[in-house]
Amino acid sequence: MGARSRRRARGQTCGAQSGVKDWPLWEVFLRARGGLSHRHVGSVHAPDAELAVRHARDTYTRRSEGVSLWVVPSAAIVASDPGQAAQLFDPADDKVYRHPTFYTIPDGIGHI
Amino acid sequence: MDGALPLPAPLRSASLSLAGEGEGLPFPEGRGTAPEAQGEGGAQSRASYALHLGDDALILGQRLSEWCGHAPALEIDLSLANLALDLVGQATSFLAHAAALQGQGDADALAFHRDVLDFTNCLLVEQPNGDFAQTIVRQFLFSTWQHLLYQRLATSTDPTLAAIAAKGVKEVAYHAEVSADWVIRLGDGTPGSAARMAAALDWHWRFVDELFAPADPALVAAGIAVDAPALRPAWDARVAAVLAEANLATPAARRAVTGGRRGHHSEHLGHLLAVMQHLPRSYPGAVW
């Protein structure tokens, strides 16, 4: 996971006082209303999941932005490699036959 | 404003008031007989009741506001501001209702133009913030009580009180949870944090009994006011459970310090009001 996980692995103390380093980073996902998916809205620091949910609530829902929160340790997120984006995603571009608009059905025929 | 608000009981002072001696604590008028819940005296009593609910919220909201920008972490700053905002909102609603019942003034008039003898908040909420342990213990003891109170108040026969409580109960449920959570984290954190928590409990315990002083019996009988003493067993149980999980000892029973409901406060309230009320008092008649 690049820079962030390397930094965490080092586990060194920054400065004389304890900071929020023992409060790992959590990614926050919020469902705006019933029927919608959770969307990523940002991150919070917290020492554990319970406090992460509270911090996420205080940080990201002050204006009634949502009805459900997920918090996930940032370190748990596995991301696709942007360097591989071309191989992963471009091949889908030319498979137009996966889209209904590719097919011509004469007007008179219904329910298809 | 004079005469419309609770008069201090003439022969009592905070240090002489004893809890657990069978007398209970006097209700706001400090009179021997309970006034009618209806009529002039009744409206005054109802106003006093709404007033003390508002004062509790206002003074605690004011205390929490002092933390702004100085909390141990940004996330905690957000959390404390959130509590303060909820409390200021509740205060505004209760004080507006008290003013309406009195037939004069408004929430601002009550908040900014009464002096210490006419404030009826409990002593617990005016205690100084101290360190974060002091603040969180104060919050935990108060919010646990406030949650129980609002749950009952939501069924008050006074529709305005019921409405304020119904909205507020969600807020104070959260306050109670957040503060209980921190009591556990700090009680069962480091030896240093546990020591601070023990000191904070020791400081605040003497102000607990005042929370459970009975309201005007006529108001309780009319279903307007909550029977506060009846909340004690549930409060005791909840607090005991949280302190146990926090590895903290429940403080020993001790002599209660009371007087807040009668306008006899600690030395802190005067300073708090001097700050809070400075502008309206310095610029009489000004609109902001």
Added chain:
Amino acid sequence: MYTTELSKPAPTNVVPIAEDPARLAAFEARVAADDFVEPRDWMPEAYRRTLVRQISQHAHSEIVGMLPEGNWITRAPSLRRKAILLAKVQDECGHGLYLYCAAETLGVSRDDLTQAMLSGKAKYSTIFNYPTLTWADMGAIGWLVDGAAIMNQVPLQRTSFGPYARAMVKICKEESFHQRQGYEIMMALASGTKAQKRMAQDALNRWWWPAIMMFGPPDANSPNTAQSMRWRIKRDTNDDLRQKFIDVTVPQAEAIGLTIPDPDLVFDEATGHYRYGAIDWEEFYAVVRGEGPVAKERLAAKNKAWDEGAWVREAAAAHAAKRAARKAA
């Protein structure tokens, strides 16, 4: 506003790293095409460094900015004003959080950024090193300081770095209430008692010049500016933003009977813009150097809060560790 310019005269571009020309060219093309750069994408080191500095300076500004206004919450003159100011300052805290989170996606830790701010190494917007002397300052700050910030932030909603752009969108949504409540305070004062009017004019007199200095010194010819604009980290020059701000703000002052404290201020019919007096850049650089009127006080307050709160952070972490150990057992 939060650019490397704040770090003058310290060197802003350290030894330029020799970037892979092919990747650099591809990167430049993407940015020029209005595409977004996301945290794990390849990016030139100078881009990453500039962004970390700019985003973190912006974050520090939000956090330190809680202090001048936090100063007045306990003295707000009505319950409504108290609640509004509390909500505003709470928002600033939230904004700082969004921005620190955006900065962290670039591989820095919030702790490191915090230490840099507390030690005085990292800069934050000069404006927060001025004191708030009267209630009217709450009006002036909301109206002018948030107004200036909005001027800067709206174009940044399309800045090239995704997390920063998204933070800007969130912040912009919340910021307009901030400016409105400030102007509302000024309106009430300007139409109030003589003493209130005097308070309002006095606040405007003290905050006007620091507010227009917020945009930074003229930078149309700065090489850093050119690069930042090409990379869409900066969208407008400092002077352009400053001019826009002055043009919209002067009528707002006139509407409520307040006078901008600039004897050289005059509307130029030919250009359609206001011409304004000379800015004392010496004052600006002194404040950047850390010599602002309450710079020491601001840092002292943040350091005190941090130091006194250490036991809380440690205890919370210790408790979480205990819980995790119990669960594993």
